[in-house]
Amino acid sequence: MTTLALDVMSGDLGAQECVPAALLALAGDPDLQLLLVGDAAIIERSLAAERCSPSMRERLQIVPASQVILMTDAPREAIRRKKDSSMRIAVDLVQEGRAAAAVSAGNTGALTAIAHFVLKCLPEVERAPIMSAVPNARGHTHLLDLGANVRATALQLEQFAVMGAIVARDVHDIARPRVGVLNIGSEESKGHDLVQEAHARLRARAAAGEHDIFEYRGFVEGQDIFTGEVDVVVTDGFTGNVALKTMEGVAGLISGRLRREFTASWGAKLAGLIARPVLRRVSSSLDPRQYNGAVMVGLRRIVVKSHGSADRIALARAIAIAATAVRRQLVEHVTLALASGEKL
Amino acid sequence: MTTLALDVMSGDLGAQECVPAALLALAGDPDLQLLLVGDAAIIERSLAAERCSPSMRERLQIVPASQVILMTDAPREAIRRKKDSSMRIAVDLVQEGRAAAAVSAGNTGALTAIAHFVLKCLPEVERAPIMSAVPNARGHTHLLDLGANVRATALQLEQFAVMGAIVARDVHDIARPRVGVLNIGSEESKGHDLVQEAHARLRARAAAGEHDIFEYRGFVEGQDIFTGEVDVVVTDGFTGNVALKTMEGVAGLISGRLRREFTASWGAKLAGLIARPVLRRVSSSLDPRQYNGAVMVGLRRIVVKSHGSADRIALARAIAIAATAVRRQLVEHVTLALASGEKL
Numbered sequence: 001m002t003t004l005a006l007d008v009m010s011g012d013l014g015a016q017e018c019v020p021a022a023l024l025a026l027a028g029d030p031d032l033q034l035l036l037v038g039d040a041a042i043i044e045r046s047l048a049a050e051r052c053s054p055s056m057r058e059r060l061q062i063v064p065a066s067q068v069i070l071m072t073d074a075p076r077e078a079i080r081r082k083k084d085s086s087m088r089i090a091v092d093l094v095q096e097g098r099a100a101a102a103v104s105a106g107n108t109g110a111l112t113a114i115a116h117f118v119l120k121c122l123p124e125v126e127r128a129p130i131m132s133a134v135p136n137a138r139g140h141t142h143l144l145d146l147g148a149n150v151r152a153t154a155l156q157l158e159q160f161a162v163m164g165a166i167v168a169r170d171v172h173d174i175a176r177p178r179v180g181v182l183n184i185g186s187e188e189s190k191g192h193d194l195v196q197e198a199h200a201r202l203r204a205r206a207a208a209g210e211h212d213i214f215e216y217r218g219f220v221e222g223q224d225i226f227t228g229e230v231d232v233v234v235t236d237g238f239t240g241n242v243a244l245k246t247m248e249g250v251a252g253l254i255s256g257r258l259r260r261e262f263t264a265s266w267g268a269k270l271a272g273l274i275a276r277p278v279l280r281r282v283s284s285s286l287d288p289r290q291y292n293g294a295v296m297v298g299l300r301r302i303v304v305k306s307h308g309s310a311d312r313i314a315l316a317r318a319i320a321i322a323a324t325a326v327r328r329q330l331v332e333h334v335t336l337a338l339a340s341g342e343k344l
Numbered sequence: 345m346t347t348l349a350l351d352v353m354s355g356d357l358g359a360q361e362c363v364p365a366a367l368l369a370l371a372g373d374p375d376l377q378l379l380l381v382g383d384a385a386i387i388e389r390s391l392a393a394e395r396c397s398p399s400m401r402e403r404l405q406i407v408p409a410s411q412v413i414l415m416t417d418a419p420r421e422a423i424r425r426k427k428d429s430s431m432r433i434a435v436d437l438v439q440e441g442r443a444a445a446a447v448s449a450g451n452t453g454a455l456t457a458i459a460h461f462v463l464k465c466l467p468e469v470e471r472a473p474i475m476s477a478v479p480n481a482r483g484h485t486h487l488l489d490l491g492a493n494v495r496a497t498a499l500q501l502e503q504f505a506v507m508g509a510i511v512a513r514d515v516h517d518i519a520r521p522r523v524g525v526l527n528i529g530s531e532e533s534k535g536h537d538l539v540q541e542a543h544a545r546l547r548a549r550a551a552a553g554e555h556d557i558f559e560y561r562g563f564v565e566g567q568d569i570f571t572g573e574v575d576v577v578v579t580d581g582f583t584g585n586v587a588l589k590t591m592e593g594v595a596g597l598i599s600g601r602l603r604r605e606f607t608a609s610w611g612a613k614l615a616g617l618i619a620r621p622v623l624r625r626v627s628s629s630l631d632p633r634q635y636n637g638a639v640m641v642g643l644r645r646i647v648v649k650s651h652g653s654a655d656r657i658a659l660a661r662a663i664a665i666a667a668t669a670v671r672r673q674l675v676e677h678v679t680l681a682l683a684s685g686e687k688l
Binding site for chain 2: 182237251264
């Protein structure tokens with residue numbers, strides 16, 4: 001049995017989506033147990049509304065929490081003033097060993113801060129990177145760091161490569177992930193000292209035959225995030241965050257333009273009506289919620305962040321990812337990989 | 345009369361598009377003269393094919409060049425071995441004072457290198473940034489630096505703000521451009537020392553009432569490049585290049601997905617046929633060629649870079665931009681603005 005703690009109160013939809021998501025996850029995984037953390041009355045009501053069967057109910061336990069961390073709460077304040085929040089209690093349950101991992105759809109900054117504060121990083125890791133999957137032409141690319149560290153060292157970029165590859169392998173079943181370092185050109189001479197040094201370290205590693213958990217592919221450029229040539233793209237948190245938000249901005253611009261043009265005239269509206277099923281398929285194939293569940297890697301325990309706007313199906317996916325990460329011993333593999341290299 | 349040098353041989357389409365573009369530009373601007381630089385026989389043939397009128401012919405002059413810089417030529421090699429190339433001669437003509445500005449659709453790296461080598465930067469500028477316009481929800485955002493400098497100092501970012509604002513005002517008629525510094529959050533506390541220091545400099549400047557040529561709007565995030573909240577976005581060349589290429593990558597991914605889904609079945613093909621005019625409008629409204637002509641700012645003279653794939657209309661627009669920059673005295677304004685501030 002794998003036991004996970006689920007922060008039921010956070011995210012845009014709260015218990016209304018989180019409780020059905022929990023039931024979906026339990027239905028899909030007979031070896032799963034869940035601790036539902038939040039307002040007991042609300043959770044009981046949701047369970048009744050969803051007609052939770054008694055056998056399913058046996059694999060569920062409610063852990064009460066009186067507070068909720070809001071999307072507007074500052075991380076530091078969340079740590080200091082919301083010790084009885086559903087998010088904090090879920091992470092505390094992991095620290096106490098009552099749950100093997102925590103899942104939350106809440107405030108990213110607060111979750112990152114609480115996870116670092118309560119669970120701590122692995123000894124070799126200075127600060128756990130934020131990692132996320134973005135769609136590419138063939139599947140998904142795993143991108144890290146997305147903003148945990150505004151500056152990175154070459155050693156940290158090397159660690160990101162190792163950790164990203166292990167998550168891609170253990171959680172997303174990519175046998176020998178291809179890893180690239182984000183740069184402004186794919187030629188060896190391009191870029192500044194940081195990427196040059198990281199490249200030298202990774203190349204030396206590849207030459208030494210160490211860490212064949214991943215295949216180092218050298219430098220990649222911004223557009224390569226979307227081609228599927230590599231599985232993991234490594235960069236510092238500043239650049240990664242700008243790339244992620246630029247991505248969201250372009251997608252928003254294009255979908256806004258499509259909406260505007262398809263409503264500009266009666267003829268366009270008719271065309272839009274006819275094209276709608278196809279446009280929906282395109283948009284849902286690129287929807288980040290289709291690939292929900294970002295593993296926070298580099299901590300002593302597993303925390304999975306779900307998109308705030310995730311619906312029950314996407315949330316159930318995030319829960320399944322947490323269970324997979326636990327069962328495949330992600331933390332142990334990361335610890336080993338970082339320790340067996342040169343002194344990190 | 346404004347005289348410009350046009351590198352006729354470069355770009356994906358060469359003389360075949362450049363010569364008609366020259367004629368279009370001359371037809372649209374009675375005070376323009378052009379020096380067409382390239383293979384004289386090819387140019388004469390194109391002029392004959394386009395039925396260039398004798399009166400138009402009077403405002404044209406052919407300057408022979410025996411070489412062409414290819415897209416695959418390394419910048420350093422282009423400088424060393426292609427001294428009689430159309431690109432080099434066009435820039436030389438500017439240096440010699442025979443033309444007021446040069447326009448080329450060729451290899452960006454080679455053009456940047458040749459422009460720096462032949463024309464040199466303004467005394468206050470270490471290296472001229474690359475600036476480009478990207479579409480936003482209301483019009484265009486001017487983004488710099490896109491990769492001339494892999495590392496920037498806070499002073500350079502401040503200079504980028506000044507230069508970007510002057511180009512936006514003088515060339516693109518934006519009365520008092522709103523300028524933002526790219527960061528990973530819009531809160532004042534976010535980001536690393538470089539953006540923090542640049543922010544402090546720009547805020548101090550705004551408080552001192554100096555440089556009211558632009559309105560400093562503080563930090564912006566990746567998605568804000570596309571909302572139209574600011575006219576100019578300032579960043580270092582590494583981040584800017586990653587953002588630009590990420591943008592291209594996402595746009596390519598989405599258009600590839602649309603193509604795939606609209607050809608997946610007969611029904612989808614039919615829907616695609618009906619939706620095609622609207623989809624074309626969306627795609628052309630986002631086409632970077634619609635806004636062709638990137639001014640290289642920070643050099644002692646004006647050089648305008650056209651997209652390599654620009655057609656005659658887009659190229660004619662790049663020529664018109666060069667003429668506008670000359671007539672509005674862009675270089676003089678940049679020199680004054682950089683010199684009148686604190687010691688730069």
